Amino acid sequence: MEDWRASGALGTAEPLIGRDDDLRLVRNRLRIGAGGGALLLAGEAGVGKSAVLDTLASSARANGVRVLRAAGVEFEADCGYSGLNQILFPFLGALDHLDTTLRDALRVALGFDGGRAPEQLLVSNAVLRLLQTVAGGKPLLVVVDDLPWVDHASTAVLGFVARRVAGLGVSFVAAARTGEPRPKGADALPGYDLPPLDDESAARLLGNRFPGLARGARRRLLAEAGGNPLALLELPAALRPAAADSPAVLPLSSRLETLFGSRVTGLPAAARRLLLLAALEGTGDLGVLQAAARRVGSGSGLEDLAPVERERLVEIEEGGQRLRFRHPLIRSAVVAQALSSERRAAHTALAHALADRPERRAWHLGEATVEPDEEVAALLEHAAGLTLRRGDAAGAMRTLIRSASLSPAGPNRSRRLAEAAYLGAESTGALSSARKLLDDARRAAPEASLHSATASAMLMLNGDGDVAAAHRLLTGAIESAAGAHGYRADDKALVDALHVLAVVCFFGARHDLWQFYYRAVGRLTPQPPAVLAVLGLTFSDPARTGAAAHGQLDALMASLSGEPDPVRITRVGTGALYLDRLGEVRDAAWQVVRAGRDGGPARRYISSLIHLCLDDYLTGRWDEAVELADEGLGACEDHEYSAFAWYFLYIRAIVLGARGHAEESLATAGRIIGWAASHGAPCAAHYAHHAAAVAALGRGDYALAHEHAGAVSPAGTLASHAPHALWVAAHLVEAAVRGNRREEAAAHVRAMREAGLAAVSSRYAMLTEASAALCAEDDEEALRLFALALGTPGGQRWRFDHARVQLAYGERLRRARATAASRAPLRAALAAFEELGARPWAERAVKELRATGWGRRRPDAAHGSVLSAQEREIADLAATGLTNKQIAERLFVSHRTVGAHLYQIYPKLGITSRAMLRDALNALPEDPAVP
Numbered sequence: 001m002e003d004w005r006a007s008g009a010l011g012t013a014e015p016l017i018g019r020d021d022d023l024r025l026v027r028n029r030l031r032i033g034a035g036g037g038a039l040l041l042a043g044e045a046g047v048g049k050s051a052v053l054d055t056l057a058s059s060a061r062a063n064g065v066r067v068l069r070a071a072g073v074e075f076e077a078d079c080g081y082s083g084l085n086q087i088l089f090p091f092l093g094a095l096d097h098l099d100t101t102l103r104d105a106l107r108v109a110l111g112f113d114g115g116r117a118p119e120q121l122l123v124s125n126a127v128l129r130l131l132q133t134v135a136g137g138k139p140l141l142v143v144v145d146d147l148p149w150v151d152h153a154s155t156a157v158l159g160f161v162a163r164r165v166a167g168l169g170v171s172f173v174a175a176a177r178t179g180e181p182r183p184k185g186a187d188a189l190p191g192y193d194l195p196p197l198d199d200e201s202a203a204r205l206l207g208n209r210f211p212g213l214a215r216g217a218r219r220r221l222l223a224e225a226g227g228n229p230l231a232l233l234e235l236p237a238a239l240r241p242a243a244a245d246s247p248a249v250l251p252l253s254s255r256l257e258t259l260f261g262s263r264v265t266g267l268p269a270a271a272r273r274l275l276l277l278a279a280l281e282g283t284g285d286l287g288v289l290q291a292a293a294r295r296v297g298s299g300s301g302l303e304d305l306a307p308v309e310r311e312r313l314v315e316i317e318e319g320g321q322r323l324r325f326r327h328p329l330i331r332s333a334v335v336a337q338a339l340s341s342e343r344r345a346a347h348t349a350l351a352h353a354l355a356d357r358p359e360r361r362a363w364h365l366g367e368a369t370v371e372p373d374e375e376v377a378a379l380l381e382h383a384a385g386l387t388l389r390r391g392d393a394a395g396a397m398r399t400l401i402r403s404a405s406l407s408p409a410g411p412n413r414s415r416r417l418a419e420a421a422y423l424g425a426e427s428t429g430a431l432s433s434a435r436k437l438l439d440d441a442r443r444a445a446p447e448a449s450l451h452s453a454t455a456s457a458m459l460m461l462n463g464d465g466d467v468a469a470a471h472r473l474l475t476g477a478i479e480s481a482a483g484a485h486g487y488r489a490d491d492k493a494l495v496d497a498l499h500v501l502a503v504v505c506f507f508g509a510r511h512d513l514w515q516f517y518y519r520a521v522g523r524l525t526p527q528p529p530a531v532l533a534v535l536g537l538t539f540s541d542p543a544r545t546g547a548a549a550h551g552q553l554d555a556l557m558a559s560l561s562g563e564p565d566p567v568r569i570t571r572v573g574t575g576a577l578y579l580d581r582l583g584e585v586r587d588a589a590w591q592v593v594r595a596g597r598d599g600g601p602a603r604r605y606i607s608s609l610i611h612l613c614l615d616d617y618l619t620g621r622w623d624e625a626v627e628l629a630d631e632g633l634g635a636c637e638d639h640e641y642s643a644f645a646w647y648f649l650y651i652r653a654i655v656l657g658a659r660g661h662a663e664e665s666l667a668t669a670g671r672i673i674g675w676a677a678s679h680g681a682p683c684a685a686h687y688a689h690h691a692a693a694v695a696a697l698g699r700g701d702y703a704l705a706h707e708h709a710g711a712v713s714p715a716g717t718l719a720s721h722a723p724h725a726l727w728v729a730a731h732l733v734e735a736a737v738r739g740n741r742r743e744e745a746a747a748h749v750r751a752m753r754e755a756g757l758a759a760v761s762s763r764y765a766m767l768t769e770a771s772a773a774l775c776a777e778d779d780e781e782a783l784r785l786f787a788l789a790l791g792t793p794g795g796q797r798w799r800f801d802h803a804r805v806q807l808a809y810g811e812r813l814r815r816a817r818a819t820a821a822s823r824a825p826l827r828a829a830l831a832a833f834e835e836l837g838a839r840p841w842a843e844r845a846v847k848e849l850r851a852t853g854w855g856r857r858r859p860d861a862a863h864g865s866v867l868s869a870q871e872r873e874i875a876d877l878a879a880t881g882l883t884n885k886q887i888a889e890r891l892f893v894s895h896r897t898v899g900a901h902l903y904q905i906y907p908k909l910g911i912t913s914r915a916m917l918r919d920a921l922n923a924l925p926e927d928p929a930v931p
Helices: 020-030 049-062 082-097 100-109 120-135 152-162 199-209 215-225 229-239 254-261 269-281 286-295 302-310 328-337 340-353 358-368 374-389 393-405 411-428 431-444 450-461 467-485 492-508 511-522 530-538 547-559 566-579 582-597 602-619 622-639 642-658 662-679 682-698 702-712 725-738 742-754 762-775 779-790 799-815 819-836 839-851 869-879 884-891 895-909 914-923
Strands: 038-043 066-071 140-145 170-177 191-193 314-317 322-325
Touching: 020 038, 020 049, 020 170, 020 191, 038 049, 049 066, 049 140, 049 170, 066 082, 066 120, 082 100, 082 120, 082 140, 082 152, 100 120, 120 140, 120 152, 120 170, 140 152, 152 170, 199 215, 199 229, 215 229, 215 622, 254 328, 269 286, 269 302, 269 322, 269 328, 269 340, 286 322, 286 340, 302 314, 340 358, 358 374, 358 393, 374 393, 374 411, 393 411, 393 431, 411 431, 411 450, 411 492, 411 602, 431 450, 450 467, 450 492, 467 492, 467 511, 492 511, 492 530, 492 682, 511 530, 530 547, 530 566, 547 566, 566 582, 566 602, 582 602, 602 622, 602 642, 602 799, 622 642, 642 662, 642 682, 662 682, 682 702, 682 725, 682 839, 702 725, 725 742, 725 762, 742 762, 762 779, 762 799, 779 799, 799 819, 799 839, 819 839, 839 869, 869 884, 869 895, 869 914, 884 895, 895 914
Parallel strands: 038 170, 038 191, 066 140, 140 170
Antiparallel strands: 314 322
């Protein structure tokens, strides 16, 4: 018996996972301690009947209930009253309390005395009376496991007792397998079918017992086990060490094979052959099964289903066209019991029956073939290509591995192993398998293939290697391959290598790294693939070349409708990133994420999570961004994609900073910067500096914000091939203006205008005008520019950036003495910040609104006076410890003006020094709510 308690240990008192409702129902039926009752607990093999009985017994004992237990044993099934002996043996001393007739009958029945066999009714009454005696007026629970294996005589007696326990304080529960005839005597008992675990409970059980399972393996096990707890605990061994190489039909432990295969062995030979064909065919298509059955000598095939259906192993559905196994593990049991020669014959028959379906035909031929066979290997390689085009990278990888195993020694074997390794590293997330496959490829042929180099580059990025080394490896391999075969646009290995090279160059964020990419893509004939061409414009140096790519990107976006290939979806999304068009690929990205959650290509799943997170941040879906970032970090950890975890840490850091958790934000940014330094990946550091700049701006540390923004791109220039310079440009201007570095701010605005950022996206257009407005000395010009910024078509989509522009506009209006006009943008900004949870900016908006007269404090009763709006703002800032000069920089006034106001504030508050400000302000009545 196996238990599946939360602790994972046998015999503990920990609660069962996912069985609270079942246990509650069973206890209600048994009425333990409340008069008694009886129940027959049914369920499929391995569903956990024994564990439920154990829990009932354990909790009953803990509550002072006496428990009697027995279990049916196959080899004792013909031994009369052996079951009763198990239950009653500990209480033989209580027999003396029965009257003579009952005592003698029971002693003979149990084998302790000789004599004539007693009538069964007499034995039944004796057992019932003995149980009452043992209970002694207290609750008693009788538990019988595997009731069908209990001898018939004992079953009859127990059935008699169970039907009469109600009201006697005795509860009776027995367990039997679903679908089997009830033992005689127990057929009148009320029953309850114990269902499989629900999806959530099954996942928790598997996670508790096997926390190290890869996500894809976990999903497959959950699907195969169908909520069967014993299967969940036994099957994981079948998937180790690498889930990606797992077989199509899971092998069973001997324990499960016995449970699920016992009804298969007694079938006629023809029925077993048909069942094996169905198990290996997988879809249950009766037309295919009938055609295959003829080749293995089973007549028409369909008449052989009758005994299989009678045994309740399968059922026919969908209008009689499809066969379905009643439990997934029956399929595995059928395969486990077949001889290898029988399996190969079945695969051969299925291959012939599937001549018009090349992928499935190739797979069956591969399973039927033992010796190396180049023809079959080539068919499998072609099938892998078809599988990959459907978006099933994991399936393509498995097919390539099988193709390589059937390839004669030499370059074809090496090439197929290398391509499988590439898929493992670049798509499926099977990095450990990819490393082994690369080693096997090198042993098969020493010459490195392009896919081998590409896989190696990905492994280097996700291991201890650095960007420069990965770049050297890839460019060398591309030059070598193109020198031999030319720069052909239809060369999949070359195109894949160039896509990985684009990622490597992006990580490196240097002009010189991209030059090889530009040359290689330009030489592709007859013309470069559209996605590669777009990446060269938008992903490398969007400040200078991004605007020119909109037309090409339009065509790519239009082609995504109904696109099934996750590789193409994520590549187009990458091209859209710095043109602020990720929103146009959201639906397709969600499609990839949902597939990834169900075991689809891990690398593409992670890429789409990145795209959704970035778009969520820009458009104000911050809660979803953080949730998806957590999911992405989990996926990176599960699949060892450490090179992409920093994207999700960045999302955490920037949202934390924007919401006022500056210290945590800066610490997270520091983690990213450390990883970037060790891997030579400045682009990752640029993202971290962006998050740190937002955190610093939020807490008013403009010097620190300027330092971080300037680390991406110095004031006055948009650094070459540093795409994230576009995202920090407006932050650098704000930090420079508020930090009294106006010349630097103006120089950066000139760089933004000269780069033509307004043509790249509406967000850049809005932020360019807003940055120019911040720099403007003249109020009229500043207000004109702010109005222009806020009037940018589509600008409201960028929720946080738009609200920050509204806040800056309201601040400038108030300082230009347009107090009434300032309230509308300030209130709009406040509403947006509150919705986003951007606390530091919301506090700034509230202070500005107070300064306009909204929410002004009521006169203080003690002093008979009130601070003006500007006095209150200055007093609040001074109370935080800021100097007069720092206050002046924030409020755009001179430090002398600040000093003059403080001179008037002290007597109004009845204080004489700056140190007394905080207490005096706290003593004032609270403001009414700001409208």
